[in-house]
Amino acid sequence: MKSIVLHHVIFCFAIPCVWTLASTTCGGAYQSCNLGDPTKLNVHLVPHTHDDVGWLKTVDQYFYGANKTIQMGGVQYILDSVIPQLLKDPSRRFIYVEMAFFKRWWDEQRDDMRETVQSLVQQGRLEFILGGWCMNDEAATHYNAIIDQMSLGLQFLNDTFGVCARPRVAWQIDPFGHSREQASLFAQMGFDGLFFGRLDFADKELRSKEKRMEEIWRGSESLDSASADLLTGVNENGYGPPKGFCFDEYCSDDPIMDDPNLEDNNVEDKVKYFEDAARLQAGHFKTNHIMMTMGSDFQYSNAHKWYKNLDKLIKYVNAAKDSNISVFYSTPSCYLYALNQANKEWNVKTDDFFPYADSPHQFWTGYFTSRPALKGYVRESNKLLQVCKQMEALTQGFSSSGKKQAKTGTVSSQKLREAMGVAQHHDAVSGTEKQHVANDYAKRLYKGREVCKAVISTAVMGNPDDLHFCDYLNITLCDFTQKTDEFTVVVYNPLARNVPTYVRLPVSDDSGTFTVKDKLTGMYVGSQIVPVTQPTLLVRRNKGNADSELVFKADNIPPLGFSEFSVIKSNFSDVYKKTNNKGFHRRVRGGDVTIANEYFKVVFDGSNGQMKTIANIESGITLPVMQQMFWYNASMGNNISLQKSGAYVFRPNSSTPFHCTQDGKIELEVLQGDTPLVQEVVQKFSDWAWQVVRLYSGVRYIEAEWTIGPIPFEDGYGKEFISRFYFPLQTNGEFYTDANGREILKRKKDFRPTWTLNQSEPVAGNYYPVNSRIYTNDTKTQFTILTDRSQGGSSLFNGTLELMMHRRLFGDDAKGVGEPLNETGQFDDGLIVRGKHFILVDSLSDAAKHHRLLAEEIYMSPLVSFYANVSTNDRRSFESFPKSALTKSLPKNVHLLTLSTETSDGSVLIRLEHQFQKSDDPTYSQPVTVSLKDIFVGYEVTSLEELVLGANALKQDVVRLLWSEAVKNNPVPSDSKLHFQEPFDVTLSPMQIRTFRMRVTPTK
Incomplete structure (x- = not known):
């Protein structure tokens, strides 16, 4: 048996270039941070822009600066403007957050600009914070989609810039309330801290008085504290500058006018106002360091104006007589490191930050439901994306190791990955965008879904057009099942254990004779004809004319595998009588009604x-x-x-x-x-x-x-x-x-x-x-x-x-x-x-x-698709595709969260999740061990390398900052010993997610 590969070099396979921390010394590392003067109040100025990935304008309109009648924001101009200003003065800093925008800008740059940006990143003057595809919502998002959108952005940074671009601080400055699970996920991704801007007004008032604006957030009741704790801070001004110090084109604050010969010289006043603001803020925090967020929505399209005034502010405040304030350019990472070096003890929080209210009658709880159709579409699209990624891994990642499988060609899951990444934004799935922007989000999902359907069809059938998908089965609308007299239903199970499901197909019950047969066993399957209900007729209106649904049970669908069922419309009356029964409907006018199973x-x-x-x-x-x-x-x-x-x-x-x-x-x-x-x-x-x-x-x-x-x-x-x-x-x-x-x-x-x-x-x-x-x-x-x-x-x-x-x-x-x-x-x-x-x-x-x-x-319910019955010779790849990709089901308390590939070299990204909390069940809440050695049909695993949750660094190379607790709050025993007992055995404790880069080879 081969041992686990744990190299201390740069890898450029599986996922794009996982860099080790030991490979490079970065200017952005904690050790190069300016920690100010220990005898003074140190003000960390953080130049930043907050760029919504869609809100009042679509993603494209925000990037290009179009649709100015709604808002002026144009992200491309922000980045164009900031880079030259950073080059003018090595003390200047800037942070950037949303990779959905940055990657688009990066892709348009020439080599000389790319080299410049690479240098700025290496020096720590341009620092990426958070690093997800977007700044996701925390209320309406599912953890699976959060992990995916974060990984999408983090892996782009990793592939493009290497270790120097790995974010160390999470930055959720605009979401409308904050989830404890989000903090837990950030901690498992290797982040050292989290800063946000919004919390309940009464909560903030009390925290300000008690100097509890920063504390340790314990993100899990089940994970050990070292894995799930995160130093978390609330920004004083949300994410804007203090009053009077906004120097953007959007702002009305006066610039710093420092010519002594001018009547309007305001340096003395500006310095005093700033010192007052700094001391007021410092009274709410525990150390002699405070952070001021110098920027806001879509600001810095004229970065020269910002930096010119900030340079003056730094100059005159630091030169003020008898001042105990030191002001300098900084980043959230450096501010966090300053807190860490202050050696304070921090309170521990174990609940969350919901619901959020910014005044007594303004509870932001409507968006939990707003745009329910979009919320449902996002949820359904995530399932399709997971199936799409599984198909890519099973046909591309595995097949490149030696066994010939159907290739998906040029189509890939990337379009849907990016659309889903955008959809997790805090003004997307939240339902808090303008209507035309909601339409744009849905269109992006639709286009990504169509590409993924081609991926799945190619993987299963060998051709992108052979499988048919009906997106409107929920309203009994599917032309294919209504108009085809003989077809096959393909039911794919994306879970790693056998599951049953019921299939409901729109049909026209003109003859009333349908038979369903399990194509693997050859056995007829019982079915039922159910009339279309009145609410379905109302919701679909003039779309479709199916008057009935054919209902049958697809039992024990294999893990990561298929079941096939032949549906035939015929006059086989004897078979029909045995396997099919019509429902009847009656209007109830009195007497109780009972249904039971x-x-x-x-x-x-x-x-x-x-x-x-x-x-x-x-x-x-x-x-x-x-x-x-x-x-x-x-x-x-x-x-x-x-x-x-x-x-x-x-x-x-x-x-x-x-x-x-x-x-x-x-x-x-x-x-x-x-x-x-x-x-x-x-x-x-x-x-x-x-x-x-x-x-x-x-x-x-x-x-x-x-x-x-x-x-x-x-x-x-x-x-x-x-x-x-x-x-x-x-x-x-x-x-x-x-x-x-x-x-x-x-x-x-x-x-x-x-x-x-x-x-x-x-x-x-x-x-x-x-x-x-x-x-x-x-x-x-x-x-x-x-x-x-x-x-x-x-x-x-x-x-x-x-x-x-x-x-x-x-x-x-x-x-x-x-x-x-x-x-x-x-x-x-x-x-x-x-x-x-x-x-x-x-x-x-x-x-x-x-x-x-x-x-x-x-x-993760089974995915249903269809194909017209054809001869075996026309089936192409499906007969060689395994009915189940797994040799055995995983234990019920283990969820195969991710199976995907980023390249075609045979390496696969896999995440395993223990999906029970420690107190849920006497049996299922115990640690569980899974062997991955021979779990895949036709392949054996030859190497595993454990990564952090975001899949952008080897876990062994990520050492997080340690914090001292002021209040011990029921610490959970460490799971540090629950790792590899055997080279390919993976042990999971309750609520633990473990991420691996895996290589496979065909078995003999």
Whole structure:
């Protein structure tokens, strides 16, 4: 057995050039930082620009400076202007953040400019901070997409500039609240610190008084503190300069006028104002170092003006008599290093920074739900991207090691990677952009998706056009399945363990005879014809004419593998009778309605159509449950506050929402077959609010498919639409939400763990981001809702949970976007949105175990595609493509998070994740060891090199700064010994993600 390769040289394979820290001495390293004068107050001036990757203008418009009627910003001119100014004075510094813009600018530069920039980076005068493709949102983003977008930017820097460009500080200055999981991911990427600009106004006021603007943020309850701790600081002025010292073209502050012969000479005043601002800021911080952010949105297109005035400011403040202030150009990295060298003890924070409010009636909790269709599209596109990257690795990375496989040619996942990277921006998936920008984000995703479909088709079939994909199966729209009498359904499982799934295909039930056959076993598969529901007809309008859906179960789809099912429309009546049954539907006019499978029984009240009880058959728990759909009346301002509800802010006029139903009664339809695979109850709450509650045979959840819209606007009220569940559990105002799809945080109504909350908005002030799940419980029973996209949610009363699903508003909340959140959709009468909630009632002992696995299956559900049946000779590569790429399933608590390749030389990037917290389950929460030696069919792993989470440095070469805690807060035992027991054995502790560069070779 070969040993693990752990070279101390520069590697340029697998991912582009992973550089070791020992290879170069950089001018930007901590050791070359100016740490000021220990006897003075040291002011670190940080010249910077904040460049939104789309917001009021599209990404392209921001880069080129187009569409000036909206905003003047032009990123290319900023970089063009800054570089010459840095060359004029070696003391000057500048930081840059968003790689989506920088790479575009870099690609346009000539060799001489590239050499200049390389030199500035090596000297530390141009420093990259954060280094992701964008500055991602922290509420509506899933951890998988966060890691991908960060890796995309970090690997570009690594490939282009090497170790000197590796960011050491995370810079989240503009997102609207901050997630604990985000801090944990940054720590695992090797960052030493994090600075941000926005936190609750009351929290900031208290921190300022107590000099707690900087502290250690413990990002995980499960990981050891060395892996998940991050020194985190709040910027005094958000990310702008102190008042009076903005010297950009956008600013109205006076320049420094220093000619002694002029009447308007203001040097003395400017120095005094600056000293006052510095001392005021210093009173909020713990050391004799403070950082001032000298820049803001799209500033420095005239860098000469900025630097000329900053040079003067430095000169005159430092020359002032009896001044104890030292001012100099710096970077966030150098400021962080100064804090580290101060040898202070720091408090420890274990919760998060949600929700964010910048005044008593301005809670930024609306964006947790804003633009729900875009949020759903981003989530679905991530799954396609992961499949696309897996296909590239299995056909390019593996095949280049010796075994001939289908090549994807010139098409690649890069276009969708970049589109997904842009979509994670804090004004993209957040839903806080202008409408034309939201359209642009969706278009970019669409174009990337189309390329990835070609990648998948080429990998599977040998041709980019042979596989057909139907993006609108959720609204029963697919011309291919309707118009083709004989075809094959390909179901691909991107998870590393066997999973079942139900397939639903639009069909025209004119003959009523469909047969489904498993092509591997040759066995007929039971199926069911279900009529298209009324809400589906409403949402698809004039698109498509399928009157039925063919439903069948694809069981035990192999890990990283395919199952194939032949669908034939024919007159085989005997086979049809055995394998297919028609659903019937009847309108319920009285009497309770019950649907049940092996796991759950759901009863609906026949008198009012409401859900009545949910019974968990396994545990014997029967829980009375009532569900209603409501809408909050969106505020347009009142005598208490002029604040309106908008894309960012959620502010209802009243804590009591309006019923969607006129008389409290919900119309019901039931769709059931004689031996049903699926049972459905269709609920009509109003003409614009529907829900279909489903139970599938053998499936351990209750599916609730909601359809909302067009939200009526004629009455003059903006509406924020919620689904609320009531159940008799004594929950003490406590509930739980996930952080970016990973660890769970406890919430409590009207409570913040680190300061006393004076609640001014009893609804909006209790909303939290829900990325994958929300639940509450008593001592025995847990009620859980899992989501298919990010939403806002809460528990406003004991024994309730609610989720906001859709919003349509008249007002703008005056937070910058400048237009109401009024999505009209294709038909200009209000966007219709469809999504799913997955409902579970469990005992506490079963809840965490089942729900984590289910959340994973929802997020990475199997990908369904089709091809017209052809002869074996025409199948090209598919027959040689393994039905499963893995020789065995991974343990259930291990998730194959990433399998991708960046080049075609045979090296592969792989991430393995322990997806349970330490307290979730007695079995699944234990450390687990996986051998990668022979896990891939036809290949053996010959080398593994462990990287940091961002895949831009060898883990062994990244040594993070150490910090001293003022308060010990339940430190978690170190997992430092849980590494390689055998050369290819990987051990994972709870919540740990490990990243490797892997080389494989074909087995004999």
